[in-house]
Amino acid sequence: MNIDFTPEDEAFRDEVRGFIAANLPRECADSPALGVMTDKSVVKRWHKTLYEKGWAAPAWPEEYGGTGWNATQRFIFNEEIARANAPRLMPFGLTMVGPVIYTFGNAEQKSRHLQGILSGDVWWCQGYSEPGAGSDLASLKTTAARDGDHYVVNGQKIWTSYAHEADWIFCLVRTEQSARRQEGISFLLIDMRTPGVEVRPIISIAGLHHLNEVFFTDVKVPVQNLIGEENKGWTYAKYLLVHERTSIGGVPESKKKAAHIRAIARAERNADGGALMDDPAFQRKLAEIEVRLTSLEYMNLRILADAAAGKAVGPQSSLLKIVGSEVQQALGELAVEAVGYYIEPVGQGALPGGANARGIGPAHAWNVWADYGYGRAASIYGGSNEIQHDVIAKAILNL
Amino acid sequence: MEFALSEEQRLLQDSVRRFLEQNAPLDKVRLAAGNTHTVQRSLWAGASELGIPGMLIPEDFGGMGLGFLDAAIVYEMFGRYVAPLPFLGTAVMAPLALMLAGSEAQQEKWLPKIAAGEIIAGVAVTESIGVREGAGVKAGKGTLTGKALFVVDWAEADLYIVADSDHGFHLVLPDAKGLSRRALNTIDKTRSVGELVFDQVAAEPLPRSSADAVARVIDAGRVMLAADTLGAGQMMIEKAVAYAGERKQFGRVIGSFQAVKHLCAEMAAALEPSRSLVWYAAHALDEVPDDARLMACHAKSHLSEVGRFVARTATEVHGGMGFTDLLGLHYWFKRIGFDRQLLGGPELVRLEAARLQGWAA
Numbered sequence: 166m167n168i169d170f171t172p173e174d175e176a177f178r179d180e181v182r183g184f185i186a187a188n189l190p191r192e193c194a195d196s197p198a199l200g201v202m203t204d205k206s207v208v209k210r211w212h213k214t215l216y217e218k219g220w221a222a223p224a225w226p227e228e229y230g231g232t233g234w235n236a237t238q239r240f241i242f243n244e245e246i247a248r249a250n251a252p253r254l255m256p257f258g259l260t261m262v263g264p265v266i267y268t269f270g271n272a273e274q275k276s277r278h279l280q281g282i283l284s285g286d287v288w289w290c291q292g293y294s295e296p297g298a299g300s301d302l303a304s305l306k307t308t309a310a311r312d313g314d315h316y317v318v319n320g321q322k323i324w325t326s327y328a329h330e331a332d333w334i335f336c337l338v339r340t341e342q343s344a345r346r347q348e349g350i351s352f353l354l355i356d357m358r359t360p361g362v363e364v365r366p367i368i369s370i371a372g373l374h375h376l377n378e379v380f381f382t383d384v385k386v387p388v389q390n391l392i393g394e395e396n397k398g399w400t401y402a403k404y405l406l407v408h409e410r411t412s413i414g415g416v417p418e419s420k421k422k423a424a425h426i427r428a429i430a431r432a433e434r435n436a437d438g439g440a441l442m443d444d445p446a447f448q449r450k451l452a453e454i455e456v457r458l459t460s461l462e463y464m465n466l467r468i469l470a471d472a473a474a475g476k477a478v479g480p481q482s483s484l485l486k487i488v489g490s491e492v493q494q495a496l497g498e499l500a501v502e503a504v505g506y507y508i509e510p511v512g513q514g515a516l517p518g519g520a521n522a523r524g525i526g527p528a529h530a531w532n533v534w535a536d537y538g539y540g541r542a543a544s545i546y547g548g549s550n551e552i553q554h555d556v557i558a559k560a561i562l563n564l
Numbered sequence: 565m566e567f568a569l570s571e572e573q574r575l576l577q578d579s580v581r582r583f584l585e586q587n588a589p590l591d592k593v594r595l596a597a598g599n600t601h602t603v604q605r606s607l608w609a610g611a612s613e614l615g616i617p618g619m620l621i622p623e624d625f626g627g628m629g630l631g632f633l634d635a636a637i638v639y640e641m642f643g644r645y646v647a648p649l650p651f652l653g654t655a656v657m658a659p660l661a662l663m664l665a666g667s668e669a670q671q672e673k674w675l676p677k678i679a680a681g682e683i684i685a686g687v688a689v690t691e692s693i694g695v696r697e698g699a700g701v702k703a704g705k706g707t708l709t710g711k712a713l714f715v716v717d718w719a720e721a722d723l724y725i726v727a728d729s730d731h732g733f734h735l736v737l738p739d740a741k742g743l744s745r746r747a748l749n750t751i752d753k754t755r756s757v758g759e760l761v762f763d764q765v766a767a768e769p770l771p772r773s774s775a776d777a778v779a780r781v782i783d784a785g786r787v788m789l790a791a792d793t794l795g796a797g798q799m800m801i802e803k804a805v806a807y808a809g810e811r812k813q814f815g816r817v818i819g820s821f822q823a824v825k826h827l828c829a830e831m832a833a834a835l836e837p838s839r840s841l842v843w844y845a846a847h848a849l850d851e852v853p854d855d856a857r858l859m860a861c862h863a864k865s866h867l868s869e870v871g872r873f874v875a876r877t878a879t880e881v882h883g884g885m886g887f888t889d890l891l892g893l894h895y896w897f898k899r900i901g902f903d904r905q906l907l908g909g910p911e912l913v914r915l916e917a918a919r920l921q922g923w924a925a
């Protein structure tokens with residue numbers, strides 16, 4: 166174990182920091198602090214900037230456009246991104262379907278899709294959950310029936326984040342009724358503009374529109390859009406879920422949040438008129454969460470190092486998911502405590518569609534509530550924490 | 565000693581429960597939430613028939629002359645049904661301020677109107693708890709100048725009771741010259757709050773005002789908010805249990821999984837004991853003055869924490885459904901969130917409790 170940064174590492178850090186400072190547009194740097202939802206145009210712009218530099222997908226293999234950085238460099242990169250408060254790139258392409266395509270897709274699929282994901286020009290969404298298939302994902306009912314060189318897809322997905330902004334959806338569909346429910350599922354890529362695809366909004370607890378229902382009525386999907394083998398989709402889906410859970414630890418996001426809370430605490434007064442940051446009770450709470458965040462970060466690094474050394478990331482990702490979501494939620498609660506009364510007013514800030522509009526009271530309070538409300542979902546999406554506890558009990562502890 | 569509700573209190577709570585169940589179902593709440601700053605007149609008229617606006621007001625002034633424990637169990641029901649009604653300011657804090665600090669003439673003029681449900685009375689005391697953004701109201705010769713934030717029952721108020729920075733209460737009419745009013749949209753769409761800005765606004769002082777009177781109005785408000793959270797939390801538990809009994813995954817209801825059972829049981833184990841604390845805090849306002857302020861702090865801060873725990877756990881049990889408007893669970897989530905911050909968040913209130921006990925400077 167060696168945790169010192171080498172002079173090369175430090176030089177790399179300077180390079181990353183310099184690039185971000187020179188290229189992150191001001192409104193980009195501002196927006197994540199204000200809203201849980203960053204405008205699509207803002208994210209796209211930043212994505213494009215990183216892409217042009219060749220830094221959009223550090224985790225990808227070099228042959229598909231990755232950076233070839235080692236784990237330390239990736240760590241430094243993430244740290245600098247968080248420090249600069251840069252917006253999070255959409256995960257659905259870069260960390261979800263992208264790796265599935267370059268791992269299980271054929272040559273034609275790679276050449277067709279990876280480029281758009283890398284450049285950020287094509288946006289994806291994830292069509293796994295259904296009304297009857299949440300935690301029990303394998304019970305999904307959306308069907309794809311083979312008809313010549315097409316599948317005909319019928320059914321419904323739900324909770325599909327950003328489906329209303331996506332160009333493509335990757336879907337789990339049933340291609341065969343079989344005794345074992347995990348068999349007979351296939352992994353299909355569907356163009357959102359195909360006739361018969363309909364998106365309906367779901368308004369969230371925070372009053373925002375990011376969730377949707379997606380309906381499929383006799384949607385014709387070319388067989389070329391099938392990933393890997395028919396009826397083997399569950400394998401690919403599970404690979405993706407593990408990937409999703411590694412990033413679901415959300416370390417960079419939580420670091421940003423912690424920094425935001427420190428800024429709030431310097432600006433806010435406590436009951437006696439002193440800076441909240443000087444209040445020992447507040448300091449202790451913040452310190453406790455930062456300790457949890459730090460241990461999460463190191464656990465994440467260790468798992469990434471294992472992965473880099475070729476070891477499969479297995480059920481450990483469930484630990485990341487649990488700790489990561491708990492830290493995120495604890496930060497959300499502390500931010501609420503820090504802004505006090507100003508959690509109450511919601512301006513345009515938390516109204517549908519206007520996530521980044523101006524609110525009432527100090528700017529640092531504007532989206533704290535929306536963020537807190539949305540944060541409650543962290544223990545649900547990507548497989549609920551109860552399910553993750555089951556995974557740990559079974560797969561790690563053999564209970 | 566009998567630590568239980570009386571027969572009359574149980575009947576009172578039942579009648580309020582039935583009234584709200586019938587007259588304030590979720591679709592009505594949704595409609596009201598779209599018009600936060602409009603008083604639901606017909607609902608308030610119904611509540612008035614039950615005597616609710618005047619429940620604390622002495623019978624001589626047309627009220628029911630009941631106590632804070634009665635008010636607490638009523639507001640618990642309001643929380644349970646996320647009732648979009650101006651109870652906190654109009655039925656509790658304003659009458660109490662008038663009773664504690666008003667002259668006989670002021671009481672005779674206003675209390676019967678409140679008791680009859682004829683007027684809405686907003687209450688501005690936030691700056692007596694903590695000053696934000698330089699807000700605060702200064703009294704001059706018969707006038708007020710300054711700003712009051714988070715005025716309770718702000719909408720369509722016929723009368724405001726405003727605490728100045730020297731512990732004086734004042735009556736202010738909404739159309740007074742120099743008064744500007746601004747609605748605040750908050751997370752909780754079932755209750756109206758707003759800002760008042762005073763520029764030499766004519767105001768009538770309550771002659772018996774004192775620091776103690778202001779503090780007692782705040783104590784009462786805090787106990788009511790705790791009771792509201794109790795009722796809202798109880799409903800969230802019931803909704804979670806019901807959902808756990810209906811929602812199927814893996815071919816069985818999710819309530820059959822021990823993890824889900826325990827989530828529900830943890831909520832019950834957290835909330836049920838705090839009911840006694842709320843009752844005692846309300847009883848202390850009526851009967852145990854030496855304990856009243858400390859218990860109000862305890863009830864407010866404890867229910868804030870328990871409420872947050874219940875709100876997030878009930879949401880967890882609902883899975884993705886908990887994050888949507890489809891089941892409306894968020895009305896309760898937000899009501900509890902609002903109760904937590906209004907009249908002092910738990911951090912501030914705990915510090916106050918420590919000071920009351922001589923533990924902190």
Ligand SMILES: Cc1cc2nc3c(=O)[nH]c(=O)nc-3n(C[C@H](O)[C@H](O)[C@H](O)COP(=O)(O)OP(=O)(O)OC[C@H]3O[C@@H](n4cnc5c(N)ncnc54)[C@H](O)[C@@H]3O)c2cc1C
Pocket residue numbers: 290291292293294296298299300301323324325326327376542545546547548549550551552555811812813814818821822823824880881882883884885887
């Ligand atoms: C904000 C948000 C964004 C999302 N984005 C997407 C997306 O982009 N694409 C997508 O496909 N899906 C998405 N989801 C869906 C998410 O993956 C599901 O909500 C999740 O898998 C839970 O399923 P469910 O909502 O049906 O809850 P249920 O499965 O009905 O669970 C309800 C409760 O029961 C518990 N439970 C269920 N089974 C068990 C068990 N066996 N043991 C113990 N406890 C159990 C759960 O933990 C939960 O508390 C999103 C969800 C949210 C909230």
Ligand SMILES: Cc1cc2nc3c(=O)[nH]c(=O)nc-3n(C[C@H](O)[C@H](O)[C@H](O)COP(=O)(O)OP(=O)(O)OC[C@H]3O[C@@H](n4cnc5c(N)ncnc54)[C@H](O)[C@@H]3O)c2cc1C
Pocket residue numbers: none
């Ligand atoms: C200090 C002490 C004093 C005691 N005094 C007395 C006494 O005076 N008289 C007397 O009769 N007994 C006494 N006991 C015994 C005590 O009642 C038992 O220890 C207790 O009932 C638990 O039983 P167990 O030790 O067999 O544990 P187990 O029942 O084997 O439980 C082991 C673990 O499994 C969990 N568990 C078991 N079943 C379930 C389930 N269905 N769902 C979830 N979790 C489960 C338990 O919570 C526990 O964590 C005493 C025990 C202690 C530690």
